[in-house]
Amino acid sequence: MTGVFISWTRQNGRTADLANALGLSPEYVYRSSRFGLPGRYARQLRATRRLLKRTAPARAALMLPPAPALLAFLGSRRRRPERLVFDLHTGFFLDPKWAWSARPALRLMRHLGGTAIVTGDHLRRECERAGVPAVVLHDAIGDADPPSEHAGFLLCPLSYANDEPVAEILAAAALTPEVEWRLTGRAPDAVAAAAPANVVFTGFVSDDEYAELVRASLGVVALTTRAHTMQRAGYEAFSAGVPHITSDFPELRDFYGESGVLTVPSAAAIAAAVRDLTERRAALVAALVRVRAIRIEEQQRGLNAVRSALGLPAARGLTGSASDATTGGNA
Template sequence: MIRTEKVLSVSWVDHHRRSAELAGALGVEPTFVRSNARFLPVRYFRQWIATWRLLATDADAVLVMQPPVLSLACAYLHTNRRTTLIGDLHTGTFRDPRWKWAAPLVLAMLRKRGFAVVPNEALAELCRSSDVPVVVSHGYLTEFDFAKVSEAPTMVRDGLSFVLVPLAFAYDEPIDEILEAARITPQLTWVLTGKAPQSVAASAPKNLILTGFVSKEEYSGLRANASVVLAATTAEDTMQSAGYEALAAGTPLVTTPTKVLREYFGDAALYAAPKADSIAEQVSHAFMNLPYLANRMEGLRKMRIAEQDEAIAQIKSRIRE
């Protein structure tokens, strides 16, 4: 782990855009504590030990991505009481069936030792209702650097127009509806990232490309060449990393009409219910209005970049308290 004089950043994942950007905005090198153990208890044990060793170096504050609750518990137990704990609470902290049971414990630790950073006002209200100080920060948006992308990735033909659908195949992603939307729009090419289950691969229509896991360079190439980005969810309070990425690149976006997504993207995006007919209709509409939608996204990006500096200043101020 690389450390500044004041803050450490710890995430128990291979990589996460929001964690990396938030740490970078605070002048911190993000540390992703990895383990390749297939047996989950062994993986968490190894990550706990690795984190414990990293925390031996004193810091004024530790920024910990949530979930899993174990990473925050490790920081809580292995730092002194003067160390401020900052919980970077993703939506899964409260909504993921695997981790929502631990939300009261997460909030209790932060109430005693620090504060929360959340991506939207809905999650902020959950923190405030438990008397946890909170800062709303959507991450740290930067303009996508097209100059660093040399060529289109090999899984798509150079010059091919396609809708990019970044996926984790998580609990809140309407996978079956996306597949059906692709099936009823054979004139469009759909590119889905992430490791798809065999059932998805078996039922994918011919105009849909499953990339599997892609490298950072390959993903940048997909982002640079996508005509449209689809970021769909069935969860009400979930922000969309794919939506942020579309905004950074000025790429037309189709997303879900939840309250938090409408509040953030406003009239810069198109909105589709997580149903096949709606997704197909709005993605098709986006392809017919590419220049207009790209212009709207670029305008919104300028506004959001101006806003985010205030949130980062609030986080830094709380660390100094």
């Protein structure tokens, strides 16, 4: 390994995939604390500094948010990795929990001399306006053959985050009683109580079980109300050759093209998208294979731009797959 890829989480599929592709060691820094979030971040900051001191990496990548993780790189320039990249998830810019910190954090990145990784041109321009060079790089995309059969259910991976239209999804399920909906993740009691009879809650599942659910599904429903957001569940369906329903935002429309079914977060619109996917599934799968080949070529260029920022030679391609690890469905 030529450096470290640090994530202040217990595990993160995107971090694992990109670390593998870049030849970096994924390092998950998560420390619980009886003093809540401030105490946890203080412990993780100390642990990250110890990690950097112990490994003395020449290059490092850091997933953000949370913004306080940046503080680990302050201090002696001699102890700082020579090459830095920052993997900025959409929540860094748009989640109310972290949006306030985006501007000062970008100033700090500019001071540190790093390069940002983002998942769309809008966010790339946000970084560049702040003086931080940025590269567009999506999650690792696999190229599995589309499944020959499906079991007829819709899979809806959820983390019950504040950008997921959960109430509208349940209402759409009620409008499509002919279809079984399987919702992953830990559903709050109020959500479980409001679900119609054709909704099944799987709870947390293993990575292998999740991959099997994706490939057995009629389609995947991956919706967000947050603009400029790419969902891991969408990448996973795309990699597996399974069509999916996604939000009608420009980035998603451009990325998935004719292979995705786009909708707004209302019950009637989601239900109509389900019927559309059901009727056009074979055509959507064929379009997915065509579009996916183009996106994999684009991904190669993005990966090599990041490798250049890290002072690494160009490589042939990403060696992981978005279908190999999951986050959203079991978060």
